[in-house]
Amino acid sequence: MKKVEKVDVSFEGEKLPAFAGYVPDIDSIKKKLRKYKKFKNVILIGNGGSRTSAYVFYHCLEDLRNKTVFEFLTSAEPGLIRRLRRKYGRKDTLVLIVSKSGDNINAFEPLLSFFDYPVLVVTGGKPNTLSQIAARKNWEIIIHPEVGGRFSGMTESGLVPACLMGLDIDRVYAGARSGYKDYGFAARQDKNPALIAARIFNALEGKGYTEIFSSIYSFSLSAFLPLMVQLVHESIGKDGKGMTIYGDYSPESQHHTNQRIFGGQKNAACLFMYLEDYDSRGILRIPKNISDIEFKGVRLKELEGLKASETMLYDMQGVQGNCLSKKIPFISLAVPRIDAENTGNVMAFWHYLTSEERLDVGLGLFSTESPRVMKGRPCRYDVRIANASRKAQTVT
Secondary structure: OOOOOOOOOOOOOOOOHEEEEEEEHHHHHHHEEEEEEEEEEEEEEEOOOOHHHHHHHHOOOOOOOOEEEEEEEOOHHHHHHHHHHHOOOOOEEEEEEEOOOOHHHHHHHHHHHHHOEEEEEEEEEEOOOOHHHHHOOOOOEEEEEOOHHHHHHHOHHHHHHHHOOOOOOOHHHHHHHHHHHHHOOOHHHHOOOOHHHHHHHHHHHOOOOOEEEEEEEOOOHHHHHHHHHHHHHHHHHHOOOOEEEOOOEHHHHHHHHHHHHHHOOOEEEEEEEOOOOOOOEEEEEOOOHHHHOOOOOOHHHHOOEEEEEHHHHHHHHHHHHHHHHHHOOEEEEOOOOHHHHHHHHHHHHHHHHHHHHHHHOOOOOOOOHHHHHHHHOOOEEEEEOOOOHHOOOOEE
16 A cells, blocks of 8 residues: 555535544654664553553554554553563663643653653644753654544554554554544435444433443454543533443453443443454364263354354344343444554544534534434444445555
8 A cells, every 4th residue: 555645634615623634744754763663662651642542553453563562651650660660671662752732740750750761752832841851851752733632543642653563554544534534524424323323322311321331342442442431531521411431341241241231220321342354263173072061051062163253243142132132222333354444444433423523513412313213212223334444545
């Protein structure tokens, strides 16, 4: 794929949110980071959006990144800093501090313990505490654009760490750009997954469902959970309103939080995230000397040859069936597969789903009613994210 340089991001006159209107200079990012590729370890100091998008890239795209070890430091906890300093020496470790404001005390305090390490700074272009320190210490500064932290995954805030991870940031951004078109305000409302999901969430909150339990049937996709929590809480938790979102990797969650969903208060709806294309290489093999043992009325030999990926879907379908029987509403969010483009695309989905700019174009924030959702008691809704690895177009 050719590199993305200049793109037209004005979609039929819509008022673009800052995150969708910003075009990163990817060539410049790559060039500036060449001299930092020698470091085997990176300690990323940052809070909120300065951390959550990079966390997605590191854990979601683990199979595609390089061997550089990232540690995410969010506080000045003494014991944690001592462990990091013991584990990662100055010679092989870069400290990357990301702070849009440059005046975040929770980022500045841990940085004080690493003044003797190589440091790279990503911060806003206006004079701030961090930029002044960087000037005194002769640390390089990469400018953080005027995009809110939680929405900054496709800016230097997220792409600098992603590049240091060895990820193809051209492809990540291409997937996000495809998503910004699919989920933007100019997209057909009946074909816009982000708008449809926002309408469903609004309808659920109006019916007394104040919590969203996210059951994520993919270890890679579960890396999105901190970002999802930040985007939902920071965007819509205002004026005494807003839903609470929490969750876990599944089927692990079936062994604890499902008890809360099915046996606790009836104020929680479910969000299932899963892959349409799991890695199908894993096959269950049952040794002959245990094949005659029965498990819940079925001999273990009946499991022979079953794809391990299929068991994930069977688990999810069983929980969804329980939701249907107990009239607990849920949304299923299908992601085609894990790759660079689709990771960028999923991030774009969550950006637009929680975008405050909906208010400016009359769509509201989680506040647009859908007749199909509002009639009767909501139960099951399916939302599918398009395959960005097929849709993302090369732009030169």
